[in-house]
Amino acid sequence: MHSSNHNWKSQISLFLTAQTISLFGSSLVQYAIIWYITLTTSSGVMMTIATVCGFLPQIIISLFAGVWVDRYNRKKMIMLSDGIIAAATLILAILFFTGYKSVWLLFIVLLIRSAGTGIQTPAINALIPQIVPKEHLMKVNGIHSTISSLMMVLSPAASGAILSVATLETTLLIDVITAVIGISILFTISIPAYLQTENQNKSNLQGIVEGFVYLKNHAFIKQLLILLIVIMILASPAAFLTPLMVSRSFGAEMWRLTASEMTFGIGAVIGGTLIATWGGFRNRMHTTAVACALYGLMMIGLGVAPLFYVYLICNLLIGITMPCFNTPITVLLQEKVEPSMHGRVFSFVQIASSCALPLGMIIFGPLADIVKVESLLIGTGICVLLCGIYTFFSKRLVG
Missing domain, CATH: 1.20.1250.20 (MFS general substrate transporter like domains)
Known part of the structure; x- marks a missing residue:
């Protein structure tokens, strides 16, 4: 739902910049956590648990997330989920710095990160048409896809390089920093108003x-x-x-x-x-x-x-x-x-x-x-x- 926004190019550029920075930090830490579990446990069971933690919350929360994205401010939804992920990652880093390095803490953070992704993905896809005119949607979504793919290429190499010279807890802080930068950029973006008032008094179940x-x-x-x-x-x-x-x-x-x-x-x-x-x-x-x-x-x-x-x-x-x-x-x-x-x-x-x-x-x-x-x-x-x-x-x- 694109309304008249003459600065849409600068707004979507800022939005994609914020997403790129945040996505890079998230991908970096996601690989770091998985590799840490792999190297410290060498357990197929632990890797299976990590995999389940990585996708199950997305499935569960996505049903509700769709209703929330249609009901509330989509920009704030992205910022909130990014902030919760960053906060969980920061707490994990602090616990690791203090010597409490239980692998189960990593599973909890993977659960939170997965739930956050389950909210962010539909929110991002729903927000883009609010900023971009219909005739430019293919180009912008193509750019967004390119950025995601580029992160997929760069993140494993960057994560491996960082882990070879720094600890996991130090790597975790990178995600916190990139999330803060991404949220700060997103905060400055002016997005055309979107109101869905008829859903406000309905339950989540009715929305689903x-x-x-x-x-x-x-x-x-x-x-x-x-x-x-x-x-x-x-x-x-x-x-x-x-x-x-x-x-x-x-x-x-x-x-x-x-x-x-x-x-x-x-x-x-x-x-x-x-x-x-x-x-x-x-x-x-x-x-x-x-x-x-x-x-x-x-x-x-x-x-x-x-x-x-x-x-x-x-x-x-x-x-x-x-x-x-x-x-x-x-x-x-x-x-x-x-x-x-x-x-x-x-x-x-x-x-x-x-x-x-x-x-x-x-x-x-x-x-x-x-x-x-x-x-x-x-x-x-x-x-x-x-x-x-x-x-x-x-x-x-x-x-």
Whole structure:
């Protein structure tokens, strides 16, 4: 819901700057905490607990977060969640500095950080259309995607470098500092007024029910969400099982695993830049469909790659397709969903994202010990390719 704001370019620039600074600190610390747990416990059970702590709160809180984002000031919601995460991280740093270094404290902080992300993600996606005119949404969302991908590339390297010369507690303080800077910048941004007064006297449960009714009555949005869930489930072998395949088929050297992660991240940065500058086809769903089909082809390429460098090329190209698939969907929802429902619809997307990949791993993870990962990639890649072709020609999914 963009109202007349002649300074929207400077406002969105400040907003993206604030998000970049905050996201960098958050990603840095997220990797640091996971690696600290890995190195100090060397326990699969502890890593499983850490993983659950990382995504379960997002699923639980996202239902309520969507209602809150539609009911209250979205900028303040982002600032508040960022502040709570920073406060929890600061308390953890102080406890570590004083010598109390229980791994269970890290799990508590991971829970809080995950809950904060569950609020922030729909709030950010709902806030952007308040600032940016519709005709510029693809470019701005593309830039936002590029920034997120760039952080994905830089954060592991930066976190590893910092942890090699400093303690975890010192690294934690970086997130506190970046959060304070990000909140301070966000505080200065003037965002067009958004009021949703009819929801003020309704309960959270009523708000959630309204969201499900809205979803039920809008076939296009429902079909889009189903497509997203199906593709993410099918993409889970490419997302999680490729390190296993690399170690089994090409060698277990650390540089190979690092190269695999970095090529995908670099590809995602290129893809975000591409969609921001190009803007995609006039029919937004055609952009998503073509990216989906290409993703499926590259998954097949991963499965049949005879040499490691061929695998890396396919992995880079998969990274490029991701923002070209995701960004048009985000823009379509920003354009087609009523502003008063943005928070709830994006919270449904958040829930779908948080559930689909783990569900995919429940299906495909055990299979990886029975059949070759390459076979799984080829099979799921063919399915993703067919989904892309169906989406391109579907009359139900027209953007």
